[in-house]
Amino acid sequence: MNHIILFYDSSCPLCLHEVRMLEKRNADNNLLLVDLHDENALARYPHVKKQKAMAILHAQTSSGEMVFGLDATHAAWSAVGLGYLSAPLRWPLIRYVSDFFYRVFISKRHIISRLLTGKAYCNNNTCGPIKKAQSNE
Numbered sequence: 001m002n003h004i005i006l007f008y009d010s011s012c013p014l015c016l017h018e019v020r021m022l023e024k025r026n027a028d029n030n031l032l033l034v035d036l037h038d039e040n041a042l043a044r045y046p047h048v049k050k051q052k053a054m055a056i057l058h059a060q061t062s063s064g065e066m067v068f069g070l071d072a073t074h075a076a077w078s079a080v081g082l083g084y085l086s087a088p089l090r091w092p093l094i095r096y097v098s099d100f101f102y103r104v105f106i107s108k109r110h111i112i113s114r115l116l117t118g119k120a121y122c123n124n125n126t127c128g129p130i131k132k133a134q135s136n137e
Helices: 013-025 050-055 070-079 083-090 094-107 109-117
Strands: 004-008 031-035 058-060 066-068 121-123 126-128
Touching (some): 004 070, 013 031, 013 109, 070 094, 094 109
Antiparallel strands (some): 058 066, 121 126
16 A cells, blocks of 8 residues: 555645544554644655645655645545545546536635535634634724
8 A cells, every 4th residue: 555645734624524534544554644734744845835735735655756636635545445435536537527626625615614514714623713813903
């Protein structure tokens, strides 16, 4: 089995939910999860730029190849034995449609999270509504 490093956004409730599911299935430790908001962990991967990884899911294969978007999702799911569930998203023709919807999802993930879960953001693995900054006036 190939080992995969998945770089994820812990501030996204839906993303965090998926990561927690992956963690539960990761009995063979084939998946290493790296929180993009953990600067110490991210420092070990200088080739991964946080801003780009926040815009599209990044994963690194055991050979060092970087994969992105739904290819990263499929790699992570495969690492924990669930690749058969995500494989159809990589099939020709379906791939183009699923990639389109992935791009919409990733750019609006916090809004979609709020609509689906009532939580737009998470802080320190605790999810809640968006908090507005207080004014110092």
